[in-house]
Amino acid sequence: MKRKNNKKYNKRNDNPLNKLSLFQKSDSRFSKTCPLSGKDAPIIDYKNVKVLKRYVSDTNKIMSSKITSVSQSKQRKLTSEIKKAKILGLM
Amino acid sequence: MSFYEHTIIAKQDISTPELEKIEKKYKDIITNTEGKIIKIEKWGLMSFEKKIKAYNKGFYIHYKFEAENETLDEIKRNSVIDNSLLRHLTVRYKKLDLEAEYFNEKESNEKKK
Numbered sequence: 001m002k003r004k005n006n007k008k009y010n011k012r013n014d015n016p017l018n019k020l021s022l023f024q025k026s027d028s029r030f031s032k033t034c035p036l037s038g039k040d041a042p043i044i045d046y047k048n049v050k051v052l053k054r055y056v057s058d059t060n061k062i063m064s065s066k067i068t069s070v071s072q073s074k075q076r077k078l079t080s081e082i083k084k085a086k087i088l089g090l091m
Numbered sequence: 092m093s094f095y096e097h098t099i100i101a102k103q104d105i106s107t108p109e110l111e112k113i114e115k116k117y118k119d120i121i122t123n124t125e126g127k128i129i130k131i132e133k134w135g136l137m138s139f140e141k142k143i144k145a146y147n148k149g150f151y152i153h154y155k156f157e158a159e160n161e162t163l164d165e166i167k168r169n170s171v172i173d174n175s176l177l178r179h180l181t182v183r184y185k186k187l188d189l190e191a192e193y194f195n196e197k198e199s200n201e202k203k204k
Contacts, residue, residue, distance in 0.1 A: 046182070047193040060140075087180055088098060089139035089149070 034071035036078070044077050046084035049091060056082065060091065094129075094157050094184045097166060100143070100177040101150040103136070113175060114152055120165050126158030129187060134194040143177050151194070155187055 036044060042051045055063050055070070055078055062082055065075045085091045101113055114131070121128055134151035143149070156162075163181060170179040 043188075043191070045188075045193075048191075049193070084180060084182065088100065088151075088178060089141060089143050091140050 032069040034069060034074060036074040037071055044074065044081050046081045046088070046090070049085060052078070052082050052085055052091060056091065060086075092157050092159055094155070094187045095163070095181055096184060096187070097154040097156070097179070097181045099152045099170060099179050101152070102175055102177060103146055103148045103150070105150065105175055109175070110150055113173075117152075117154065117166065117169070120169060121154070121156050121158060121162055124158070124162040124165055126156050126162045128154065128156045130155040130189060132192065132194070137194070146177060149177055153194075155189070 036042065042048065044051065046052075055068055057063055062079055065072070070078060082091065097117070099113070099117065101110060105113075114133075118128060118131070132153040132155075134153060136148055137151055138148045139146070166181065167179075170176055
């Protein structure tokens, strides 16, 4: 009986997604690709408020690329475009 | 010559004939200084996300045109002085996107009803 239990325990630990501890982060969490670059990516524009609102916190702050995993060049474009929308009172 | 987009926000308490005057005024400024108007979009009455100068709503007018430096100076000078405007913004583009319309006057009116 003891052997069977050990086998089950080992199987769970093999999958990195099953790690739930805060300090040992799983590898798969940081391998996300940029959602704004690629083939069917949405247009980043100050008129396209629906897209811009995804990358803003509840208190209208711009989210960091660490959380949203936006690429560096797109993040630069996002910030300038969000600031333009704020001038016109759209966000 | 390069392409530009210009948006104006007019105050809420302005009557409709006055709004048409404002729209014509900036149209004339662009054409008089050898610019080409490509498209004019009226976004209609929209509410702001935040108060601007104690106003909650405003009329949006959007121009797409091709012009040189002189017209930009003229537009900026006029819109800063103008008392009936709240805000204005000009953006330069390499290519204008004429197909996508993010704000329609009909849609915004229907939502309020």
